[in-house]
Amino acid sequence: MQRPQELAVGRRLLGHIDGRTTDLAADMFRNRVEAYSCRERARLERDKLFRERPIFMGLGTRLARPGDYLAEEVAGMPVLMARGPDGEMRAFANICRHRAAPVAEGCGNARAFVCPYHGWTYDLDGKLLGTTDRVGFAGLDLAGHGLARLPAAEKHGMMYVRPRPLAPGESAEIDIDRELGGFAADLAALRLDTYPIYSVDRIAPRINWKFAIDTFLEGYHIPHLHRKTIAPYFIGNCGTFDGAGLHGRMCVARTSIDKVRALPEDERDYRPHVISVYQLFPNTILIWQVDHIEIWRAFPGRDDAGRCDVEMTIYKPADSTRPDAYWEKNRDIAIRTVMEEDFPLGERMQIGFESGATEEVVYGRNEPCLVHFHSSIRNALGVAA
């Protein structure tokens, strides 16, 4: 966050703590439970939110060296990202042009991708270098059988891909500053390119992908659900909210924030005491933690509104001298609170959504980030409910 914003957020938080208040949405917001359970709605979200828009794919440090690659499925589109010898990150449909097998799995470093099925080979630019049976494929135009290119871009240490192949004549450009809108300068100030990856964890909870995002968007539940884990360190039901287009940012205070009061305002460092949660539309939560970056991404399950794939990554500062045990502890806390407290309860809520017993859920005025997230989804989908 930029320094003036950091000071302003700190001031607002201290004011809320003193007044026992929190930032409020204009109104309560009612959402139909079908938003979490209906198959048609899930299909619409996949097409409009996950295929038409650039999707955040992690920090650029995930592909630190030329030849580094990462294969992922984004809402039904197999995506392969690779850093070329020229240092540029490119993205492709991870679909072999022979018979559609994925040419790469997981992550690693490679000079070329060899399809596991019949051995066709592609370079880091996606170009088909050769087939394995020259006679069987004599006359095949290699240049016309490269991996399908996906629009991709990298800026402020962030990687974006639009998981739909280019239509003829369509621009491959993604304007990341435009995508981030009012948060571009704020995120640039985080210097995300100075955080190498520390860990990657994945889970496939039986919840709608939006619930996996919801769980980060209010501090109202912290004193209750997280009573035994993180609640002692946070001031519950107290936070700031700022929206920037479809994105949102919620800041919550740790109980240690009182320490800053001893200092004149322009000398205050809020970072050890304030957690900033960026909700990057549609499916990313980027958390600016005390001394590291934690990122959660949720992807809808294929043909099932009640399942999703969630990835948590921790990035630590490049200049950190802390031992691995310290980062392991941070990772463990994140896993214990989210994967062992939020998501298991979420799975039972999903059963409630699907039961048909109630029609709506309601987000309170004290949950402005949730209200903004779901209003943004409606706006992006062009639906009224």
Ligand code: FES
């Ligand atoms: S499917 Fe890739 S070589 Fe056959």
Ligand SMILES: [Fe+2]
């Ligand atoms: Fe939680």
